[in-house]
Amino acid sequence: MNLIDRLKIHLKFIDTITTKLLTLVLFITVIPLIVVANFSTTIINQNMFDSSKSELNFGALLVKQKYQEELNNLKQQTIQASKLYIAHYYDEYLITKNKNTLLNSLDTFRNTSKLDYCLLVGNNDFIPDPNKSNSLLKLIDQAFQGKANASTEILPDSSIISGIKNNGLFSKSNNSLGLSHIAVSPIFNDKKQVIAALLVTKSLKDKGGIPYIIKGMTGASLTVFEIQDKKPKIVTTNLELADNNAEFEKQLLSSDFMDHFKSSNTYFVRMQQPNRFEMGQYESIKNFSGDIVGVVYTGIPEYKFTEPGNNNIKLISLISVISLIVAIVIAALFARTITTPILKLVIAAKSIASGYLHQRVNIKGNDEMAQLSATFNQMADNLQNQEQLRDNFVATLTHDLKVPMLAENQTISYLLKEAYGPITEEQKDVLELIKSTNNSSLEMVSTLLEVYRYDSGNTNLIKSEFDIVKLVKDSIDQIKSLAQDKKIVISLDSNKDNIHIIADEREIKRVLHNLISNAITNGIHRGQIICSIKLIEDKKAIYNPKTGMDEYTTLIKPISISNSVLVSVKDDGIGITREDIQELFKRFSLSKGRKPAGTGLGLYYTHQVITKHKGYVWVETAEGKGATFKFTLPVQV
Structure with missing residues (x-):
């Protein structure tokens, strides 16, 4: 039995017994491991999510506190400035009508307090908003009622506020305004009457302020967006963003974005920030009227809450893999003690069934x-x-x-x-x-x-040099009478006129008689038999088996045919069935479809002779399309 047959038996046997044992052990081992791994992963992921959510809430609360502190400080600065010197200079302005001194005091206050805009609105310059829809006018109106307030509003860069005559008296820096902290304080005269309102602003577009303080304290990213007409615009951030922020801003919007903020709910998202993934949350910024004018985004890097979980998952995976390998090894060793003796018996039985009666099994023990x-x-x-x-x-x-x-x-x-x-x-x-x-x-x-x-091993080939082309011609001439009865034409095709080889001429002649007589017996009436002889001189010539959907052969692997003569006998008969072809060169084998021409020993004898000459013999056929018998003989001249 050759190596290929042994391998096929081995693989087939593994499919039947060993695989079942391995599957059983793996099923018992892997299912609990999968359950434990999934359960542990779920718990770890939930804990990491809860932890990251708490960290986000802490970061958002810290941001809220910082901005509220800044807003309260701005309100106190505005109240103190109104009482200490703005009221005094405004009284002088009312008497002298000289606004230069007042404007200088406003510039001084703006510069020392690092403000972006200061506005003085007189009692006679203010026109209350009848619809009470303008948040700025509401703040100013509250100031004229004697109340100081602070809020976050969106200011136009033009510094022109509707509802104020002559635009008031103002001092403005070169900075753009937009989303800003605003504080409004009343200005009283000696009689405790409100004669004016002081409005101051500080833009949230600070480059080194609260966002970087938050980043230094918690490592969280912070981005403030201004919202106008439901469109976001970055005001300030501690992220390193490209010049074009359109893609990042686009991530802020979704179909339910505004609905979340209108309901005052915290909105959790998972956003791709530059160079990293983050888990973040948005909180709305509302003005004095309760309208959403901005959004604060707080985010923490994904690795901060995924890395511990990933490490635990890797550890669980490593333990699972090691357990699985151990289980496979144990199962394989256990299966081997059972299947190896059975496998030996199966291989030996297959060998004996194929005619190798010398095969024995050596299994030690008393079981x-x-x-x-x-x-x-x-x-x-x-x-x-x-x-x-x-x-x-x-x-x-x-x-x-x-x-x-x-x-x-x-x-x-x-x-x-x-x-x-x-x-x-x-x-x-x-x-x-x-x-x-x-x-x-x-x-x-x-x-x-x-x-x-040949079976007994007592064969001695009588080799001599002869012309195989002439031998084939002689064989055709001697057997031609059989072909004439069926009106079959036998032709010879050779790439050389003379091809000399060293072999047993008598044995090769009997092989040719067997193949040609079989072709005549199984050929159709008025058919054709083609005998072909080719001298292969290429030192690297390889012959590949011809197989396909309808074609099959007894040749199971490529063979070397260098420095050989290739002889073929092709008939146009009914061919050989796929079931019969594997038994074709065995003793007493007769194809069910082809007509028996003897005892069933002719092809077996042919195989023995060609093998003894260190050649190869095989058949290529397609059922219903004839058969081609081929053999090679080494050229030893």
């Missing part, structure tokens, strides 16, 4: 498997003995039959030559028929003897 192997070996011994007795009987019988048949054939030849007297034409025809039948019987007996000789 049932050892007893089974001993019984198996005893059975194999009996089969081998019976086979030897049969071979000896056939060899003796054929040898004893051959001598009288030769004598009978010689006697018939003498009768045909009229050595014992004249004979009639009718008698001559009968004797010719008897001689032909006797020759066929002699050929069958000779084949049996040759097969026995």
Whole structure:
């Protein structure tokens, strides 16, 4: 049995027993591991999510506190400035109508307090908003009622506020305004009457303020957006953003974005920030009227809450993999103790079924498997003995039959030559028929003897140099009469006129007779047989098996045909079935579809002869489309 057959048996056997044992062990091991791993992963992920949510809430609360502190400080600064000197300078302005001193005081206050805009609105310059929809006018109106307030509002960069005559008296820096902290304080005269309102602003577009303080304290990212007409615009951030922030701003919006803030709910998102992923949350910024004018985004890097979980998951995965490997090793060792002896028995049984009766099984021990192997070996011994007795009987019988048949054939030849007297034409025809039948019987007996000789290993090839092209021509000429009865045309194709090889000419001639006679027997009426001879001189020539949907062959792997002669005999008969082709070159094998031409030993004998010459023999066929028998012989000139 060759290596390929052993491998096929091994793989098939693994599919039946070993795999079942491994599957059972893995099922018992892997299912609990998967359950534990999933349960642990879920708990870890939930804990990490809760932890990150708490950290986000803490960061958002810290941001809220910082901005509220800044807003309260701005309100206190505005109240103190109103009381200490703005009121005094405004009284002078009302008397002298000289606004330069007042404007200088406003500039001084704005610069020392690092403000972006200061506005003085007199009692007569303010026009209350009848609809009370303008948040700025509401703040100013509250100031004229004697109340100081602070809020976050969006201011136009033009510094022109509707509802104020002559735009008031103001001092403005070069900075753009937009989303800003605003504080409004009333200005009282000596009679405790409100004569004006002071409005101051500080833009949230600070480059080194609260966002970087938050980043230094918690490592969280902070971005403040201004919202106008439901469109976001970055005001300040501690992230390193590209010049074009459109993509980042676009992530802020979703179909339910404004609905979340209108309901005052915290809105959790997972956003791709530059160079990292974050888990973040948005909180709305509302003005004095309760309208959303901005959004504060607080985010923490994903690795801060995923890395611990990932490490735990990796640890669980490592433990699971190690457990799985240990389980596989244990299962494999356990399966091996059971399956290895059975596998040996299966391989040996397949070998004996294929005719290799010398195969034995060696299993040590006192268990049932050892007893089974001993019984198996005893059975194999009996089969081998019976086979030897049969071979000896056939060899003796054929040898004893051959001598009288030769004598009978010689006697018939003498009768045909009229050595014992004249004979009639009718008698001559009968004797010719008897001689032909006797020759066929002699050929069958000779084949049996040759097969026995090859099986017993007592074959000695009588090699000589001859022209194989001429040998094929002679074989065709000698057997042509059989083809003429079916009107079959036999042609010869050769790439060389003369191809000399060293081989046993008699044995090769018998091989050619077998193949050509089989082709004639199985060829169709008025068909064609093509005999081909090719000298392969390429030192690296490889012949690949021809296989396809309808084509199949006995050649199972590519073979080297360098420095060889390739001989083929092709017929146009019914071909060979896929089921029969594997048994074709075995003893007493007869194809079910093809017509039997003898005892079933011809192709077996052909295989033995070609193999003895260190060549290859195979068949290529397609059912219903004929068959091509090919063999190679090494060129040894």
